[in-house]
Amino acid sequence: MEFNLTTPSLLFPAISLLMLAFTNRFMTVANLVRELHSQYKDKPDDKILTQVKNLKLRLNLIRIMQAIGVASLLLCVVCMLALFKNYVFVAEILFAISLVLLTLSLALSIWEIQISNNALKVILNDLARKKKKKR
Numbered sequence: 001m002e003f004n005l006t007t008p009s010l011l012f013p014a015i016s017l018l019m020l021a022f023t024n025r026f027m028t029v030a031n032l033v034r035e036l037h038s039q040y041k042d043k044p045d046d047k048i049l050t051q052v053k054n055l056k057l058r059l060n061l062i063r064i065m066q067a068i069g070v071a072s073l074l075l076c077v078v079c080m081l082a083l084f085k086n087y088v089f090v091a092e093i094l095f096a097i098s099l100v101l102l103t104l105s106l107a108l109s110i111w112e113i114q115i116s117n118n119a120l121k122v123i124l125n126d127l128a129r130k131k132k133k134k135r
Contacts, residue, residue: 005083008076008095015073015102018109022069025112026062029055054119061112065105072101 033055040048075098082091 002093003083003088003092005080008079008083008091010097011076011098011102015069015076018102018105019066019069022062022066022109026059028068029058029062033059052117054115058112058115061108061115065108065112068101068105068108069087071104072098072105075101 033052036052036055039045040052075094077089079091079094079098082094108134
């Protein structure tokens, strides 16, 4: 396989889109936390505290995903600089590490999505129980 400047540059659009998606997730979760905080101030409820705990974990995961994604992008840039200086072996190692970081970021994303889905299942099950009680 030929390894040149275009190889690491292929990751730039993918990482940029991932960073945008991670930022959108972060903003959505942050808004939920603010909303729940307001609700808790008006009417304290243990269920809200449980949701906030879940959202705190999600925010931490998203922060880590973003940091790892940025590190992946940074290593792609350093990889390109190494290629520019003709340090092909160093560039290959940097690119491999960048791919590993990108993979780790995606794996954390899957974990965060699972946490989100589980939280939604709890809410849906609660609604289903309330509907059955009304019958």
